Amino acid sequence: MSNLKDLSKVDLPGATEAARPVGTGFDRVPGSDDTSLEFNDPSYMLKDPLGLTTRALEKYGNIVYLPGINGYLVADAPFIESMLIGDERFFSKSAETMEKISPAIGNGLSTLIGDEWKRQRKIANPSFSKRSVDTFGSVFHECINEMFDEWDARSEGVLDATQEMKKLTLRIVIKCLFSTDIQRFTSDVTAALEVLQEYSLLKLWSPASISDANEQAYENAQEKIDTIIYRIIRDRRQNKEIQHNDLLSMYMSAVYEDTGEGMTDIQLRHEVMNLFLAGHETTANGVAFALYLLAKNTQEQQKLHAEVEAELGNAICTLEDLKRLDYTDWVFKESLRLYPSSWGMSRVAVEDYQYKNYLFPKGADFIVAQWGLHRNPEYWQEPLKFDPERFAPEQIKQVHKYAYLPFGAGARKCIGVHLAEAEGKTILVRIAQRYALRAVDGNEPTLKARLFMTSEPGVCLEFIKRN
Numbered sequence: 001m002s003n004l005k006d007l008s009k010v011d012l013p014g015a016t017e018a019a020r021p022v023g024t025g026f027d028r029v030p031g032s033d034d035t036s037l038e039f040n041d042p043s044y045m046l047k048d049p050l051g052l053t054t055r056a057l058e059k060y061g062n063i064v065y066l067p068g069i070n071g072y073l074v075a076d077a078p079f080i081e082s083m084l085i086g087d088e089r090f091f092s093k094s095a096e097t098m099e100k101i102s103p104a105i106g107n108g109l110s111t112l113i114g115d116e117w118k119r120q121r122k123i124a125n126p127s128f129s130k131r132s133v134d135t136f137g138s139v140f141h142e143c144i145n146e147m148f149d150e151w152d153a154r155s156e157g158v159l160d161a162t163q164e165m166k167k168l169t170l171r172i173v174i175k176c177l178f179s180t181d182i183q184r185f186t187s188d189v190t191a192a193l194e195v196l197q198e199y200s201l202l203k204l205w206s207p208a209s210i211s212d213a214n215e216q217a218y219e220n221a222q223e224k225i226d227t228i229i230y231r232i233i234r235d236r237r238q239n240k241e242i243q244h245n246d247l248l249s250m251y252m253s254a255v256y257e258d259t260g261e262g263m264t265d266i267q268l269r270h271e272v273m274n275l276f277l278a279g280h281e282t283t284a285n286g287v288a289f290a291l292y293l294l295a296k297n298t299q300e301q302q303k304l305h306a307e308v309e310a311e312l313g314n315a316i317c318t319l320e321d322l323k324r325l326d327y328t329d330w331v332f333k334e335s336l337r338l339y340p341s342s343w344g345m346s347r348v349a350v351e352d353y354q355y356k357n358y359l360f361p362k363g364a365d366f367i368v369a370q371w372g373l374h375r376n377p378e379y380w381q382e383p384l385k386f387d388p389e390r391f392a393p394e395q396i397k398q399v400h401k402y403a404y405l406p407f408g409a410g411a412r413k414c415i416g417v418h419l420a421e422a423e424g425k426t427i428l429v430r431i432a433q434r435y436a437l438r439a440v441d442g443n444e445p446t447l448k449a450r451l452f453m454t455s456e457p458g459v460c461l462e463f464i465k466r467n
């Protein structure tokens, strides 16, 4: 059954809700007539996307039009289900948006669209299967051990959890990708990734404000990272006899079904860039917010400790062990609900699309706002409460399946989901085995939504060694 009304009778105005003529028989999407500055000036989206999203959804409901960015915010589970699953063919990542961010984050799996994306996803999928992820368990522990050694060398118990987790997950992603420890590059890479992320946001929401200094910083960052990546790829091609058990070698040995050929150096470089960005900050923030929530909620922290003690004691936690740790799983899930690293996903309508009595014109831009969805009181009781048990099977069954999307859904669901869950939970368990966490007065997260959501400055917590 077609999703569309008889459009031949409707004179479509193009992708602008505000310009929709009255009398088409469709409702105007709430927000269209809002004349406030924050709804109409696009710079508000750049400055405070989470605040604006919260206020817009509170004021107008689960589907809102924001004239300033000429786009729709969506926190409506059934509509999202249609967008990502049932009527997925009507929606795509936006070529225009991807073009703006891909110079900075790479023209790889997360930014490609259409057939190019399909081909790339096919070649990449096996590298992220559950079986492949099993090979990375030891990497997590090596990197966590190194982090603990560094912490032991410090006299102070208060640490910036956000920064520490970013360092750790970058180390992990570098090791998973290259199996070498490019420790000495880590701070260079971190700084360069920050610059690239800032630059892509400016490109996206405020291109007119890009200065020569921004351009220069972007080019330097790009060059720094390219130098590292291309050198590693070159070394691999020259020393084919050396076996590596890492993502890069999986990528380098994979071949396209249609040509039987592998990825070019340039494509590999783009994929590596994508994984650097998509694969470390997301997990880091997920874990850092979980640590913060545990520090603030002592009962829940005790429950986590009790589970870890009962199931593992001080034994090293394998990926197999993780399957038994239900409460740990719920803690990680609940943290990603309250603080979704991916706070919004962008989509564009590739055809006119009708949902309820709204008509979204071809070319309409959407932000599927996990930030609003995960805190939506229509789907979650006491949405602001940290309550890991809401993910217990009996309880979560009651919640709309598409009200919780930390990793997205449908064909473009996060390819790194198994890796991220295994990594995040392993870090939580290892920290729980060693430390009790205490909140530091006045140190609440200062949320900042860039490509991903983080706290800036980071959240400082007290890590107290357990016996």
Ligand code: HEM
Binding pocket: 109, 110, 111, 121, 173, 274, 275, 278, 279, 280, 282, 283, 286, 336, 340, 341, 342, 345, 346, 405, 406, 407, 408, 409, 411, 412, 413, 414, 415, 416, 417, 419, 420, 424
């Ligand atoms: C807690 C951690 C993570 C979260 C919350 C997260 C979230 C997401 C989300 C929501 C998407 C879908 C975006 C969309 O549909 O527009 C996505 C895609 C993606 N993620 Fe993750 N991610 C995480 C970790 C990882 C890791 C560890 C990797 C790899 C090392 C990774 C690699 C990717 C890639 C390559 C895509 C694009 C997939 C495609 O479009 O085919 N992510 N991620």
